[in-house]
Amino acid sequence: QVQLVESGGGLVQAGGSLRLSCATSGLTFSNYGMGWFRQAPGKERDFVAGITWSGGTTSYADSVKGRFTISRDNAKNTVYLQMNSLTPEDTAVYYCAADKTGWATKNVYLYDYWGQGTQVTVSS
Secondary structure, X not given: OOEEEEEOOEEEEOOOOEEEEEEEEOOXXXXXXXXXXXXXXXXXXXXXXEEOOOOOOEEEOOOOOOOEEEEEEOOOOEEXXXXXXXXXXXXXXXXXXXXXXXXXXXXXXXXXXXXXXEEEEEEO
16 A cells, blocks of 8 residues: 655744655655645645656756755655745645656646645744
8 A cells, every 4th residue: 555644844934944754655666756746725736846766857846946955765765845945825735746657747637646745834
């Protein structure tokens, strides 16, 4: 059974930082591209960042470039999202997802597995 479990969310003041983790099991993690998405109330689920199976290529939404960093540890079957200089606009539920093609597409519909999400709230 495939499981993706996010952690590290919480309440932080604007300008602060958080590091999200997504621990996976039940899949060959090193074969999967991994993505982070977020969904604010009443809005669609949007791509935030992606990393290919090897970690060799990363991609980011324009809104988070220069502030967020995605990384992975294939030995620990875990993907991370370091979030710095947070703003209230970053408030959302953050989800990690696994893409079996290995390429971490920006398309939310092409991911195979999803975590349950972790809430990030940034106060002004």
